[in-house]
Amino acid sequence: MTVDDTTTPQHGVVRERHGTILLEAQGITKRFGDILANDSVSLTLRAGEIHALLGENGAGKSTLVKILYGALDPNEGDLTWQGQSVTIASPAEARALGIGMVFQHFSLFEALTVAENIALAMPPGQSFRELSERIRHVSRDYGLTLDPAAIVADLSVGVRQRIEIVRCLLQEPRLIIMDEPTSVLTPQEADQLFVTLERLASEGCAILYISHRLEEVQRICHHATIMRHGKVVMECDPAGETAGSLARLMVGSAVHDLKRGVVPREGDVQLALKELSATAEGPFAVAIEDINLDVRAGEVVAIAGIAGNGQSELFELLSGERLASRDTAVTIGGTPMGRTGITKRRRAGAAFVPEERLGHGAVPGLKLSENLVLTRHGTGDGLVQGGFLKTERAGELEQKIKKNFDVRMSHDDPEARSLSGGNLQKFVIGRELDRQPELLVVNQPTWGVDAGAAALIRQELIDLSRHGAAVLAISQDLDEIFEIADRVAVISRGKLSEAIPSHKLTRERIGLLMGGLDEDSGGAGDAA
Ligand SMILES: Nc1ncnc2c1ncn2[C@@H]1O[C@H](COP(=O)(O)OP(=O)(O)OP(=O)(O)O)[C@@H](O)[C@H]1O
Ligand SMILES: [Mg+2]
Known part of the structure; x- marks a missing residue:
């Protein structure tokens, strides 16, 4: 993808902005090695405004908000808070000013209660009882x-995310920053979050909102700043754009429609699930109940469903991280493997x-090439020979994946944790696709990746199948x-519907199946 780097900030249709200016960032620059993660970024946040921060993977969004929250030091730039020039040297200083942040990855202690977790972040001087009462009240x-x-x-x-939000609200912030808050939420939970955000905005709170889901940005945001390659390239009113035009603004070129190609004649069954069942392990786990499914070479089968209906449990049973009770419950490439571990399944x-x-x-702490070795050491593609690691070969592979999947990084072979969220996802998918597997099982393939990268990954999944692999994709995104899907099955409370050709399905029908309302219609017929 080529991008015109000389673009200067443009202004699209900008609705007149009201509300007093709370935070102004000017000329923020942040370097990581040779990478300019933020290149003289300026941004104005106003009271009562839900402000979207958009941009493709690696554009510099997380870097910018970490600077605003005092979690990173900028190399250059000025911050003004309510008209006063400030430096924000730590998150505690940000919170003292009235800036709160909800991170995508939670920072909660699992063994503690909700109130105990919140107490850890609160200034002392309040009794535990009072705090519990306030939590109950505010929530x-x-x-x-x-x-x-x-x-x-x-x-x-x-x-858990509610806890993070309530913890933030208890500090009565004037500005709340949210970095991809909905990527882990069910559609219902996301709707609830939007109600809360609209209420906060109506009370005069400013919200800075990062998301790759352009429909929700259009729905709730009043203003948007778009970043590309570390720079602000555009400001606009998202309501005046379409999801397509926003995506184009983000990636600097049109996002192409996918080429579907045709499904080859009846391919071999590469994955067969037969009466696959498993009990729930833990209070939030879901029991898997009598799942039957065939996935053939040449086709993409999708499993739709609202998160938390057994998707992760099913994935573990497919990958061999958890073993089934019988070998015949999971057959891969004709061999029963329900009781076989992940390395043998890969082999x-x-x-x-x-x-x-x-x-x-x-x-997180390993280099990309080392991460490569972890999933591929046992698969016979030359990474380990005679018991020795071929680091050179791992480096070559890392380069190839980086190029084919457009993984952007600040220097060669960095640690996984230094990649932006979406770029790491591209790398992880690229690593598995590069092996040209005969069966690929992928859970939420485009979670957290931008529109351009999502199109790339989806096209790769289709192409892999058309070259003769069986692809099973678990996804929440209709x-x-x-x-991508040739056939779709819906998972609901641990049960899987029959897989139905996607051209015979409507959104409504899938919606009903997701809610478990169509369980006994027999699958292929139309919903009554
Ligand atoms: N700690 C770090 N060390 C080195 N490079 C980093 C570090 N953090 C971020 N970067 C680099 O800075 C650039 C911007 O990353 P950032 O995480 O801000 O992107 P982003 O817009 O949030 O992307 P995404 O949508 O994928 O989350 C990327 O090229 C990334 O690799
Ligand atoms: Mg990010």
């Missing part, structure tokens, strides 16, 4: 109900991409499912 008031005495380990991802030609990139898909 109820904003529609984010929390039980102060609940243990975090027992809570779902959506509820049999299967590849697995989990949903969570950092920690599960990649080890647009994605309709773009």
